[in-house]
Amino acid sequence: MKFNIPIGPQHPALKEPISLRMTVEGEVIRDADLRLGYNHRGMEKLAEEKNWTQNIYLVERICGICSHSHATCYVQGVEKLMEIEPPKRGLYIRYLVSELERVHSHLLWLGVAGHEAGFDSFFMYTWRDREVVMDLLEMISGNRVHYAMNTLGGVRRDLDEIQIKKILDGLVVLRQRTEYYFKIGASEPTFVGRLAGVGYLSKEKAIALCACGPTARASGITADVRKDDPQAVYDEVPFDVCTADSCDVLGRTVVRIKELMESYKICEFLLRNLPAGDIAVKAPKKAKPNEVVSRYEAPRGENIHYIRSNGTERPERLKVRAPTLANYPATIEMLKNGFIADIPLIFAAIDPCICCAERTVELVNARSGEETVVRFGDLRKLAGERFAKSPVKRNAVWPF
Amino acid sequence: MKVAVFLPELLRHLFKKPATVDYPFKKLTVPEGFRGTPFLHPDLCIACRACERDCPAEAIVITQESDVEKKFKMVIHNDRCIHCAQCVDSCPTNPVKAMDMDHLYELACFDRHTLKTEWVFTRATPKREPKPVPAAPASDRAGIPAK
Numbered sequence: 001m002k003f004n005i006p007i008g009p010q011h012p013a014l015k016e017p018i019s020l021r022m023t024v025e026g027e028v029i030r031d032a033d034l035r036l037g038y039n040h041r042g043m044e045k046l047a048e049e050k051n052w053t054q055n056i057y058l059v060e061r062i063c064g065i066c067s068h069s070h071a072t073c074y075v076q077g078v079e080k081l082m083e084i085e086p087p088k089r090g091l092y093i094r095y096l097v098s099e100l101e102r103v104h105s106h107l108l109w110l111g112v113a114g115h116e117a118g119f120d121s122f123f124m125y126t127w128r129d130r131e132v133v134m135d136l137l138e139m140i141s142g143n144r145v146h147y148a149m150n151t152l153g154g155v156r157r158d159l160d161e162i163q164i165k166k167i168l169d170g171l172v173v174l175r176q177r178t179e180y181y182f183k184i185g186a187s188e189p190t191f192v193g194r195l196a197g198v199g200y201l202s203k204e205k206a207i208a209l210c211a212c213g214p215t216a217r218a219s220g221i222t223a224d225v226r227k228d229d230p231q232a233v234y235d236e237v238p239f240d241v242c243t244a245d246s247c248d249v250l251g252r253t254v255v256r257i258k259e260l261m262e263s264y265k266i267c268e269f270l271l272r273n274l275p276a277g278d279i280a281v282k283a284p285k286k287a288k289p290n291e292v293v294s295r296y297e298a299p300r301g302e303n304i305h306y307i308r309s310n311g312t313e314r315p316e317r318l319k320v321r322a323p324t325l326a327n328y329p330a331t332i333e334m335l336k337n338g339f340i341a342d343i344p345l346i347f348a349a350i351d352p353c354i355c356c357a358e359r360t361v362e363l364v365n366a367r368s369g370e371e372t373v374v375r376f377g378d379l380r381k382l383a384g385e386r387f388a389k390s391p392v393k394r395n396a397v398w399p400f
Numbered sequence: 401m402k403v404a405v406f407l408p409e410l411l412r413h414l415f416k417k418p419a420t421v422d423y424p425f426k427k428l429t430v431p432e433g434f435r436g437t438p439f440l441h442p443d444l445c446i447a448c449r450a451c452e453r454d455c456p457a458e459a460i461v462i463t464q465e466s467d468v469e470k471k472f473k474m475v476i477h478n479d480r481c482i483h484c485a486q487c488v489d490s491c492p493t494n495p496v497k498a499m500d501m502d503h504l505y506e507l508a509c510f511d512r513h514t515l516k517t518e519w520v521f522t523r524a525t526p527k528r529e530p531k532p533v534p535a536a537p538a539s540d541r542a543g544i545p546a547k
Contacts, residue, residue, distance in 0.1 A: 057484045
């Protein structure tokens with residue numbers, strides 16, 4: 001007997017809230033269908049009504065967690081259109097904030113993964129440690145979430161010696177904690193057992209479905225815009241692209257923890273080699289008619305902004321492709337042949353901000369059309385019960 | 401593989417102070433560059449409308465009260481304000497900016513209209529020096545003390 005389960009469509013934390021319609025046989029998902037376009041905010045149209053400066057703050061509000069990613073991607077593009085070159089110091093500070101944002105986003109994700117896997121103490125400790133980096137970002141920019149650090153032609157705020165010292169101190173704490181979490185992940189059998197083998201996405205499928213970010217890298221693809229098409233400072237900074245070959249949620253966890261370590265390395269490099277000088281150049285009010293595609297490696301994957309100017313002080317077109325959108329086809333593949341109880345975990349693994357929303361799942365009986373509403377919390381409880389009963393996967397290991 | 405590797409950490413935290421602050425009774429101090437609510441130094445404003453033009457939330461409205469007296473009225477709609485401080489960056493007055501941000505963060509209220517702040521002022525005339533005062537670069541944050 002087959003059932004249809006619609007999930008969504010309301011999901012306030014996403015740029016594109018989605019509706020997932022799953023066909024299940026017993027507990028096993030056989031097929032999934034995805035619908036987009038709910039809660040459309042019309043930001044791209046609104047961007048055409050605002051000037052270049054105002055749009056920085058508009059695109060920053062596309063996402064709450066990777067706000068700096070969108071602003072940086074946009075600013076990179078507009079700087080190319082306006083043919084201005086930001087000073088070195090400005091770029092170093094801009095990408096320092098980028099890496100700190102990646103740290104906070106990945107720590108947040110680790111907590112969510114722990115929460116969805118039923119490891120709530122892990123969630124609370126990672127989120128406590130995330131406060132360290134949130135405080136650093138607030139100190140640098142004056143706000144915890146929307147940093148508003150970017151301006152056309154550089155950044156808005158400079159770093160002084162005391163701030164640099166504080167950031168370096170904070171990084172020491174964060175590095176220590178991340179190493180501890182890596183150790184926990186490697187030696188906590190329940191955590192590894194819950195994540196291993198869930199949401200399988202083979203390397204071939206990941207390439208075919210254009211997965212990006214940690215989702216792709218966990219399937220063994222070395223795709224990172226920072227290495228493939230280095231923006232601004234990334235060709236000077238030594239760092240490695242982290243990959244895993246296990247192709248499951250465990251791999252995605254490992255990739256993110258390893259990326260945290262790389263981000264600390266990048267931050268330290270940027271702070272120790274911070275050049276002196278100005279942090280911004282004056283930007284013109286108008287841009288010549290032209291078009292540009294700007295790429296940026298956001299914490300969740302490749303973020304693309306297409307910007308076209310027509311010689312006025314407003315963009316003619318702004319198109320945003322957020323990384324989560326690129327990962328949806330791969331999510332469908334991951335969900336297939338998985339369990340209903342794994343939906344939260346698989347869905348959380350692509351990091352679609354699911355953490356903020358307590359949602360309902362509707363179970364529809366395909367024959368009678370009878371609908372049952374299941375709260376997201378109950379779904380998690382179901383997952384907990386299921387895995388309490390199932391045998392521990394003794395052979396699951398943490399891939400070093 | 402061991403069992404319950406997280407346990408020593410959990411036990412250790414039994415004897416630690418909570419990581420959170422008892423908020424309404426104890427308050428954290430905000431960092432120096434915190435972006436609170438914007439406000440105007442009415443005696444410095446030259447009514448150039450740079451802040452009005454660049455405000456992403458269109459929260460600033462400047463109107464001329466009378467043609468003869470050069471009297472202007474600025475209204476900041478704090479219910480619309482997104483606290484980005486772009487008005488401070490855009491303000492060209494030198495060396496002290498007419499627009500500034502304070503450190504207030506408890507802004508909730510029952511009626512959004514009470515969040516409106518307004519100033520009526522006579523336009524300040526910029527001092528004509530031998531060298532014309534250049535427009536402040538976006539990075540310049542005069543007005544907020546550095547330390």
